[in-house]
Amino acid sequence: MADRVVAETPQPAKPPPGSLLAAWDRVAPATVPFFAVFTALLIGAGIIRFAGASPLVAYRALWEGSFGTPAALANTLVKSTPYIIAGLAVALGFKAGLFNIGAEGQLYAGGVLAVLVGFHPAFAGLPPLLHVPLAVLAGALGGMIWGAIPGILKARTGAHEVINTIMMNFIAIRLTDWLIKSKDPLILLDPSASTPRTPYIAPSAALPRLLDTPLHAGLVLALVLVLGVRWLLYRTTVGFELRTVGANPNAARYAGMNVSRTIVLAMALSGALAGMAGAGEVLGGQGYLSPDFFAGIGFDSIAVALLARSSPVGMIPAGILWGALLNGAGLMQIRADLSIDLIKIVQALIIMFVAADQIVRWLYRIRVAPPTEEAVFSRGWGR
Amino acid sequence: MWPTVRLQRLHVYALLFLVAGMWLTVGVSARFPAEETTTLTFGIGRTAPKVALPVGRTLLAVGVYYVVSGLLGLAGRRFVRPATWAMIFGGLLIFPTVLVAAAAGKQTNVLTMLNESLRLGTPIALGAIAGIWCERSGVINIAIEGMMLAGACFGFTTFFFLGERLPANQALFISVLVAVITGGLMALLHGVLSITFRTDQIVSGTVINILAIGVTSFVRREYLLSTRAGRVTLPSIEIPLLSDLPVVGPVLFNNKPIFYSMFLLVIVTHVVLFYTRWGLRTRAVGEHPRAADTVGIDVIRVRYINVFISGLIAGLGGAWFSLETVGGFDDLMTNGKGFIALAAMIFGKWTPLGGLGGAMLFGFSEALGTRFQILGIPLPSQFLQIVPYVVTMVVLAGLVGRAIPPAAIGQPYEKQS
Numbered sequence: 001m002a003d004r005v006v007a008e009t010p011q012p013a014k015p016p017p018g019s020l021l022a023a024w025d026r027v028a029p030a031t032v033p034f035f036a037v038f039t040a041l042l043i044g045a046g047i048i049r050f051a052g053a054s055p056l057v058a059y060r061a062l063w064e065g066s067f068g069t070p071a072a073l074a075n076t077l078v079k080s081t082p083y084i085i086a087g088l089a090v091a092l093g094f095k096a097g098l099f100n101i102g103a104e105g106q107l108y109a110g111g112v113l114a115v116l117v118g119f120h121p122a123f124a125g126l127p128p129l130l131h132v133p134l135a136v137l138a139g140a141l142g143g144m145i146w147g148a149i150p151g152i153l154k155a156r157t158g159a160h161e162v163i164n165t166i167m168m169n170f171i172a173i174r175l176t177d178w179l180i181k182s183k184d185p186l187i188l189l190d191p192s193a194s195t196p197r198t199p200y201i202a203p204s205a206a207l208p209r210l211l212d213t214p215l216h217a218g219l220v221l222a223l224v225l226v227l228g229v230r231w232l233l234y235r236t237t238v239g240f241e242l243r244t245v246g247a248n249p250n251a252a253r254y255a256g257m258n259v260s261r262t263i264v265l266a267m268a269l270s271g272a273l274a275g276m277a278g279a280g281e282v283l284g285g286q287g288y289l290s291p292d293f294f295a296g297i298g299f300d301s302i303a304v305a306l307l308a309r310s311s312p313v314g315m316i317p318a319g320i321l322w323g324a325l326l327n328g329a330g331l332m333q334i335r336a337d338l339s340i341d342l343i344k345i346v347q348a349l350i351i352m353f354v355a356a357d358q359i360v361r362w363l364y365r366i367r368v369a370p371p372t373e374e375a376v377f378s379r380g381w382g383r
Numbered sequence: 384m385w386p387t388v389r390l391q392r393l394h395v396y397a398l399l400f401l402v403a404g405m406w407l408t409v410g411v412s413a414r415f416p417a418e419e420t421t422t423l424t425f426g427i428g429r430t431a432p433k434v435a436l437p438v439g440r441t442l443l444a445v446g447v448y449y450v451v452s453g454l455l456g457l458a459g460r461r462f463v464r465p466a467t468w469a470m471i472f473g474g475l476l477i478f479p480t481v482l483v484a485a486a487a488g489k490q491t492n493v494l495t496m497l498n499e500s501l502r503l504g505t506p507i508a509l510g511a512i513a514g515i516w517c518e519r520s521g522v523i524n525i526a527i528e529g530m531m532l533a534g535a536c537f538g539f540t541t542f543f544f545l546g547e548r549l550p551a552n553q554a555l556f557i558s559v560l561v562a563v564i565t566g567g568l569m570a571l572l573h574g575v576l577s578i579t580f581r582t583d584q585i586v587s588g589t590v591i592n593i594l595a596i597g598v599t600s601f602v603r604r605e606y607l608l609s610t611r612a613g614r615v616t617l618p619s620i621e622i623p624l625l626s627d628l629p630v631v632g633p634v635l636f637n638n639k640p641i642f643y644s645m646f647l648l649v650i651v652t653h654v655v656l657f658y659t660r661w662g663l664r665t666r667a668v669g670e671h672p673r674a675a676d677t678v679g680i681d682v683i684r685v686r687y688i689n690v691f692i693s694g695l696i697a698g699l700g701g702a703w704f705s706l707e708t709v710g711g712f713d714d715l716m717t718n719g720k721g722f723i724a725l726a727a728m729i730f731g732k733w734t735p736l737g738g739l740g741g742a743m744l745f746g747f748s749e750a751l752g753t754r755f756q757i758l759g760i761p762l763p764s765q766f767l768q769i770v771p772y773v774v775t776m777v778v779l780a781g782l783v784g785r786a787i788p789p790a791a792i793g794q795p796y797e798k799q800s
Contacts, residue, residue: 051605099585159779162525162585163729166722167772178765296596302589339604344597352590356582 139279147271504746510724566698
C-alpha cells in the first residue's frame, strides 16, 4: 500500500527561472478547474445542439438566470449556501484521508434535530438570540452523531467509511421518512398539512434575513465556517494531525499521533459541518422539513469539494458555481426549451474533468503541479 | 491476539442468543393462544400441500433452540465450531420465525414468498456479480448503481422507439442488448478514468453515478415523457419438464429471462473465476499486479476486460428494472439497489455464490416488507427497508466473520520500465 505509484508524465525541458513561461508554470496547475468547467460547458453545448436547441440562447439564459439581476444573484447565493458548507464537510474528510460520501445522511440527521428544536413547544418563547444558535447546534449534533458512527467503525474495526457512509445515508433517509410520515405514533408530522412535512419552526428559530432579500444568515454562517475550517486545518495542532493522518497514517502513528482518535474526530467534525448545512437550509429556507428535502445536496457536495480541490476558501467559488448552475437552469429551460437535467450532465462533466485532471492537462498542455501533501482515498474496502 | 478477540465475540453472541431465546420462551410464546396456528401453504391451488403450525409452540421451540445454542457458545473452547454453526442456523431461523409469528391465525404461501425473494434479489445478485468481476481484478466499482441506471434508461429508450416497428419480442431482445452494452460503455468510462488516467477509483465511480443520474433524467424528460401504449415487459418462459415438477415447478420454473440468466451468470462467474486460466489471471491481477506482470500477464488489459464485463452484467441488471419488471423508465428507478449489490458482494466475501446468498437475504427482507403490508402488520415499512443496510454495516464491521477484499484493490497500476 505504501508503494502506491505516483503518476509520472514526461515533462518538457524546464523554462529558465524568472521568465514569463516559468511564471505561467507556477500558476498553471491552479487553472485546471477553470479549464475543466470550460470543457464541460463546451461538451454541454454539443448536447444542447444535439437536443435541437441553440447553445448561445441556452447559456445566455443560464447566465441571466444566475447572475443577470440582483434578485437572481441573491437566489444564486441562497442556493449556494448549503453546497459551500456541505462541501467543507466533505473536504475536511478528504484532508484526513477519509471519503465521506455520507453528507446526504448527515444533512438529514442535522435537519431533523434542527427542525425539532425549531418547532418543539419546549423551546417556544426563547429569544431569537438563543433559539437560532441552539437550533443550529442541534443540527451540528445530529450530523456529528451520523458522521461519528462510520468514523468509530473505521477506527475500531477498519470497516471502510465509503460503504458505511452510503449505508448511513439510506438509513437516515428512511428514518426521516418514517419520522415525518408516521401518524401513530405522531412524531414530526404536521397533521394539518396536505403533503407530509413537519410543522413550521417558530419565528424565533428562523435565521434572520439580510437586507430584506431572500438572503439569510446561512450565508454568513457559511463564510464563518470557511474561515473556521481554514483556521482549524492550518493553524491548530488538531488540524496538523488531521492532515498528517490523511497524508500518511503510518508516519502519523510513528510521530506519536493517535490515528484512531483523529479518524473519529475528522468524521465527527465533517458530519457536524454537514449537519449545520442541513440546519441552515431548514431554518433559513422553507422553515420545515419534508421527506425529500435535501434531494442530492449531500451527493453534489462531493463534487463541490472536488472542484475546490478541498481548499476551504476555494469552496466559496465552487459552491457559488454550483448554485448558479442550478439557479440559472430554470430560465434556461424556459428560454431554450431544454430540460433542467442538462445542468446535471454539465455538472457531472465538470467533476469528471476536475477529478481526471490528466485529461485537462493533456488537452491544454498544463504541467503537473509539484507534488504536495495529498490524501489517498482508495485504500481498499476492508482493513 | 486475534483468537482471544474471536472468542470474546462468540461469547457476546452466545449471550445475545441466550437472552433472545429466554425472551421467546418465557415472554413471547405464551402470548399466543394454544390453538392459534399459522397455515403455511406450498404452491398454488387446492391440492397444494399445507402445514398448520401452532404459533406458540413454534416460537417455544425456536426459543429453546436459541437457549441451547447460546449455552453451547458459552460452554468453552471445544464447542466453538458447533456453536458457531448452531448460531448461523439460528440466525437464518429468524426469517421463518418472524413470518410464522406475523401471520398468526392466517395462512401464507411459502413458495410465493421464496419466489418473490429470488425475484427481488435478482438485480442485487446481478450487481454483486458485476462488482465481483471488477473488484477481483483490483478495481473498486461503486458505480454499479450508475451503470444499472444507464442500462435501464437506454434499454427502455430503445424499446420506446422500436416497439411499434418490430414485433414485441424482437424489440425487447434488442432493447435488453442495448441495456447491456450501455452498461459496458459506462464501465469503459470507469476504466479510462481509473485505469488509464489513474483517477481515484472511488472518485471515478462517484462521477459515473452522478453522470448517469443527469443523463438518464435528461433523456427521460426530453424523449420519454409521452407514454405510448401499455407497459410491455419481457414474457415469462416456462422451462419444459422442470415446470411440470409438482409443487416447486409452476412457481420457480415459470419466470422471466433475466431471472434465469442471473443464476446462469452466478454459475458461469464461479467457474470462470475459480477454474479457468482467465479467472486465475484476474485474481492474480487483483491480489498482486506486479507479480502478475512479471510472469507476462498484461495487467491493464485484464483490468479493462474485467471492468467491461462488469458493466455488461450491471447493464443487464438495469434491464431487469425497466424491461423485465416495470415496462417503463422512472428517474432514479434503481433506487439504491446498486449500492445494496455492493453490500451483497462484501457480504459474500467477493465470491459469486456468497454474493447470491447476500442478494437473496436482501431480497427476502424486501419481500417480507410487502408481505407485512398485505398481512396488515403495523411495523413501519421503512424499518424493514433499513434491515439490509444495517446488516451490511454489521458484516463489514467484522461481527459476522471477516470480509477480506482483494489485496491490490483501489491501486492504479503502472508498468515499470
